[in-house]
Ligand SMILES: NC(=O)C1=CN([C@@H]2O[C@H](COP(=O)(O)OP(=O)(O)OC[C@H]3O[C@@H](n4cnc5c(N)ncnc54)[C@H](O)[C@@H]3O)[C@@H](O)[C@H]2O)C=CC1
């Protein structure tokens with residue numbers, strides 16, 4: 001990384017009070033809800049004519065879940081402003097989160113525009129699901145302040161953010177962004193190098209590719225694929241990742257025995273490496289399978305069900321923000 005002329009951020013991550021969210025769809029709207037619930041003043045901008053209506057609807061739908069999680073002091077939906085222009089949105093922002101459509105040219109142009117409009121040094125993060133920042137920062141005057149902050153849907157409930165800079169990102173910007181997300185209540189993985197898809201999407205993509213192969217070949221239905229995860233490995237993955245889970249598959253011998261025992265089967269023809277053609281037949285099969293599985297539940301019903309499910313899992317595994325704070329206090333008392 002080349003830390004060149006990028007100035008320091010206008011304030012420390014702990015002192016940020018004003019955040020701008022650019023692009024207010026599924027993810028941008030989710031970020032808005034998260035930052036409002038954590039007590040920030042949020043200014044949003046989105047070029048779609050109905051964006052404000054949809055954004056306020058999304059925030060209203062998320063608010064009951066956020067209230068259950070525990071709102072920060074002073075948190076209020078009234079602290080959301082929807083700006084008329086991009087320039088107005090970022091004019092006095094202390095942090096900018098970009099969540100526009102996943103199109104490389106659009107991201108390049110938008111990040112350059114944001115760089116031109118935001119106060120010098122303000123860190124600008126992209127929610128991109130997989131573009132390396134190196135490919136997106138090519139036209140900005142100060143590429144050093146651009147960094148990836150990849151969230152998970154919905155950003156107001158799923159803690160993880162993957163932070164990674166591009167070749168031209170200043171190192172102090174990566175550090176600042178990671179600390180800021182941490183202060184803002186997220187769980188941060190700061191990656192040392194750029195990997196397309198980062199860590200989690202690379203893993204999810206492999207699973208997704210195999211699921212599509214099975215649907216395309218009539219080997220499993222959409223419902224069976226979902227059940228195979230929610231009734232199986234998904235239950236373990238909520239609190240123990242695939243590595244440690246498999247270490248337990250080796251019994252007393254742990255991962256070493258697991259590798260000796262099952263390692264050779266990695267060469268068995270279980271996976272199909274190439275992505276399947278997403279032709280009309282497969283497209284329709286996946287869409288219809290999801291409709292069948294939803295069995296009349298609307299997207300709003302499913303969002304509410306998912307939100308409650310995530311909260312229940314966080315609560316059951318001691319990871320609600322108030323539970324984390326309590327356990328930190330207990331550790332301090334013991335020490
Ligand atoms: N949907 C998901 O599950 C996740 C998406 N992401 C990433 O978040 C970003 C946004 O994705 P979604 O929210 O799903 O898309 P979306 O389609 O729901 O929202 C995109 C929003 O950007 C607005 N927009 C269009 N042109 C724009 C421009 N030039 N400047 C600013 N806003 C513009 C649209 O009006 C729309 O409201 C993408 O980079 C995506 O890869 C990241 C994690 C998860």
Ligand SMILES: C[N+](C)(C)CC(=O)CC(=O)[O-]
Pocket residue numbers: 129151152153201204
């Ligand atoms: C579907 N997606 C690739 C945009 C998903 C993500 O990027 C993360 C998530 O929420 O799973």
